Amino acid sequence: MLLSHSRENNSFFQPSVFLLIGIPGLEDVYGWISIPFCSMYTLALTGNCLILLSVRRTPSLHQPMYYFLSMLSLTDLGLTLCTLPTTMAVLWFDYRLIAFDACLVQMFFLHSFSVVESSVLLAMSFDRFVAISNPLRYASILTNSVIGRIGVAIVTRATVSLFPVPFLLKRLNFCPEKVQLSHSFCFHADMMKRACADITVNILYGLYVVLSTGFVDSLLIALSYGLILHTVMGLGSPKERARALNTCVSHILAVLVFYIPVIGVSIIHRFGRHAPPIVHSLVAYVYLIVPPVLNPIIYSVKSKHIRKAILRLLRKKG
Template sequence: MSLAANSTQVPFSFILMGIPGFEVFHIWISVPFCFLYTVSITGNSTILAVIRAEPSLHEPVYTFLSLLAVSDLGLTLTTLPTVMGILWFSASEISFEACFAQFFFLHGFSFMESSVLLAMSFDRYVAICCPLHYASILTNQVISRIGMAIICRCVLAVLPSLFLLKRLPFCDSHHLSHSYCLHQDMIRLVCADTTINNWYGFAVVLLIITLDPLLIVLSYALILRSVLKTSSKIERLQALNNCLSHILAVLVLYVPMVGLSMTHRFAKHAPPIVHVTMANIYLLAPPVMNPIIYNVKMKQIRRGIIRIFVHRQ
């Protein structure tokens, strides 16, 4: 039988599997998912509202924090309809166009988060190693250019993957193993040579998932070298404490991201629940944890929340 008989150039729809083997418990599983989505949307929206409302927070570090909150909201809202639709209504079908749109925004916001964390590491480097030149280096114009570069970088990184995948024929089976459309999951359904796709995916992983953490580690090596030259122990602890929230945000993003990538590449025969669990941790950990981290570690954010939601009542 020919390839054309077993594949379609444009499938009508994909079928999202949800959480395989636990379909009867979907309504109960929806409770923690609903809670986590609510925490993510509320937390990130609050951070954006506080930073916008408080003139004292109109500084580069909070501008980058706003971008981080936007990327977290994007990750949350991109997958919310399909995940909760499956858990609540067993609505597992998603159209071809909607699946590719979700794939584009999901990976785009994920790369945006990585890029923002890299920009925040540069901000921390300038603040600690060049404090006297901080205002002259990170001007509003520079911040705007960094923001535009982040957006362009993410779009240009994801678009080729989208077009390279969309041009290929898909097999008769359109069943995806997650609750949303991941590139790693979709490419498994292709009935054609995916060498170009794989090499491009490897290049993106190398340039973003590998390069960004390396540059962040380099920035913190320079920060640590500068901090160790400080004579006062109190100043050392204060400088490191100012970086702690960013370090935690980096770990919250990259540990699940690397874990998901390794699972797809080296644990293909693992039980489906392993892949699904890793994918959901990757999806929900940064949007849920980042607002908590920055609320706990940054007094300015806590004070802004108190002024807005307590003093104005």
């Protein structure tokens, strides 16, 4: 079943398929486990689609803040759709095989959407800084064309950053006995560890991508909120300060929901070699599934404008 692709050197081996493990040790209860997973995927898809439709159909939400929220929802939909097919195939049908090239494609989009999400959260922090520090010029600074250019820059950044990764994996000689992946989807760190070759370049480039995207973005988000706090402390009354900070609560929660699992995944991959396999799986699922589920809930609960728009949309559908 596992065929090799030979080059000039006959010892070069690439598996035609990888075997997805899913959640090790819990194979006997996959039917039960599929229920919460299916519920979370349904919530993620429904919630983010409702956000997008609400913003599109409500003229009063055609503002920079909600355009960035739409970008976040689109990104969360992308992340959800990246992992849904293989995860549910493993849990529902015990179908564990994924073609090598399909695994590369899934890995590329999975990590690309992660970089996009980090970049969108950074753009949203800039939006909050402009809205609080210069409210009179907010609309003139963040025009539709500026927001469009920011969106293009975000997608370009993610694509350029991740484009070399599949080719760096494609050049590796893999071990015939190491074709099992640790999850029900394809991670770069997981795939490169299956190689019987020097993966120094892959490790260094992966570290470069993490540092130049997520690490830089988190520092700039922290800087943005430092400037926001400085501006807020200069406002006249406590009521004005509270009102200004309240506009940032949803975004702060979205940042925490994204970056805490990212940190967890990074730590477990680098320092958790002796941790039980189920720990690796659960941390990865939290990283990929929880933010798309929680972000629509956070924004619909904290933003009365989004909440009202969603309720109007649901009434029309009813």
